[in-house]
Amino acid sequence: MRRPWFALVESNTTGTGRDFAEAARRQGMRPVLLTRAPERYPYVAELGLDVRPVDTTDEEAVLAACRDLGSDGLAGISSSSEVFVRVAAAVGRSLGLPAPDPGAIALCRDKAETRRHLARHGVAVPEFFACTTPAMVEKAVAELAEPAVVKPSQGTGSQGVRVCDDPAAAGWWARRLLHGDGVPAATTVLVEREIRGPEYSVEVIDGTVVGITAKHVGSRPYFVETGHDFPARTSGPRGAALRSTTLAALRAVGLTTGPAHVELRLDGEEPCLIEINPRLAGGLIPRLVGRALGRDLVSEVVAQAAGRPSPTPDARPERCSSIRFLLPGEGTVASVSGLDLARSGRHVDEVVCTVSPGMRLEVEHSFKDRRGHVISVADRPEDAVAAAEHARGCIEIAMS
Incomplete structure (x- = not known):
């Protein structure tokens, strides 16, 4: 019998998406990516990953795809993307696999509902308003009488999140959010007191x-x-x-x-x-x-x-680690320099830059603006911080 499958429902395009597939392989499973658009994930070709085309917004379609994997069996299902964690959990529970509560996930995905729920249970949250029109947003900011954070009620990666200093600015931003003007379209806008x-x-x-x-x-x-x-x-x-x-x-x-x-x-x-x-x-x-x-x-x-024991942590002294992201801004990349100098720094563990000369970059004011990173590791937190800051400072991405 071949190794059992481990289903991944879509993925984040940066960060841990690849790590999930590699972890499944290390644990003796065959990762398979369920996705509407495999071309979004460069690591699919790099890892020779199995792919099944499926409408991942449709829970029943994902369930059917999992059942169609055949006699080798499905050991587990998960997602590294916040947008799809509820679907993965719901399908996992339908198949009798270990999974978090899909209802709890759905509640957490809606920031306005989360606020209401936590406030009822005595957990401190910012004063907030859930709004569906720009006029409601302007009224909410006027009532707060101080700068407010205006953001989509469902979102991730800082997309569409902005502090507005007055009702007019908040109304303008709400119109952009509700109409999907350069940001993912929202149906509900959350207005909350800015916590600084x-x-x-x-x-x-x-x-x-x-x-x-x-x-x-x-x-x-x-x-x-x-x-x-x-x-x-x-x-x-x-x-x-x-x-x-x-x-x-x-x-x-x-x-x-x-x-x-x-x-x-x-x-x-x-x-x-x-x-x-x-x-x-x-x-x-x-x-x-x-x-x-x-x-x-x-x-x-x-x-x-997959219902398996957790891997045993490495037996070694605890250390400190820092990461700093490369945020070059908007324009066409003219040159990239300083990568080798950054890598040579003391305590520097990893340096990644995802841009090269000739690339055209746009700024979205979200996680998508990050074009690489440096990671440092040291025994003392101040050394890890200093090393990451220094390494980031060594790298110059010149724009034209």
Whole structure:
């Protein structure tokens, strides 16, 4: 009998998508990608991955595709894309496979419903309004009487997220969101009070905190993530508060199995929950966790979805890891320099640049603006941070 299948419902185009397929292979399974557009994923050809064309927005179609995989059997099903984690979980449960609660995932995917639910359960969230017209958005910002974050109620990767300083600016941005003008179209717009304290994410597996990530965000009015540090320097009461708020939120929404990436900001010294992502972190945070703790979170999620024991973490001292992204801006790439210099830096573990001269780049003010990264690993957090910052500074992407 051949190795059992492991189904991947679509994938993220950057970050851990490839890692999921490779983890399934390491665990003796055959990854198969269920997708509407295999050309979106360069790693499919690189890995010689099996592909099944299917309308992945249709739960019944995905279920039928899984049943059609044949006598070798399906060991598990998952997705590295937030958009498809609910479908993967629902199909997994229909087939009697281990999977998180699809209802909890659906709740977390709708940021307005998540806010309402958490507020009813006493979890601190920003003051917010769910709006369906620009006029409603303008009224909400006027009522807040301070800068507000205006974003789609369902979205990911900072797409369509912008702080607006007054009702007129908020109404203009809402019109763009609702009409899909240069951003993914939204049906509901979330308006919330801007929380300006430091941002963190708490990484969770099966209701247990793996660690806390310090997040770096670009300049207003957008929220493009420019880097991360793991583990964050949050010992004492701050770390305890971040952890307890996170676990209370996950219990409230019922997401107690599978991965979760929970984002919070400090409002003064009190954590305020921004969103619950029912998936592993993006932004290559799982790689930082691996470098720092010796834990392969992708392999853990794949093993869990297949009902297998989690891989044993590497037996070594804990370390610190940082990532900084390359954000070159808009235009045509004239030259790329400094990559070898960046790689030669002390504590630098990985340098990736995805652009080359002649490429035309556009800025979307989201995760799509990241054109590469540097990762550092060191014994002390300050050394990891300094190394990543220095390596990023060595790289110059000149635009014309």
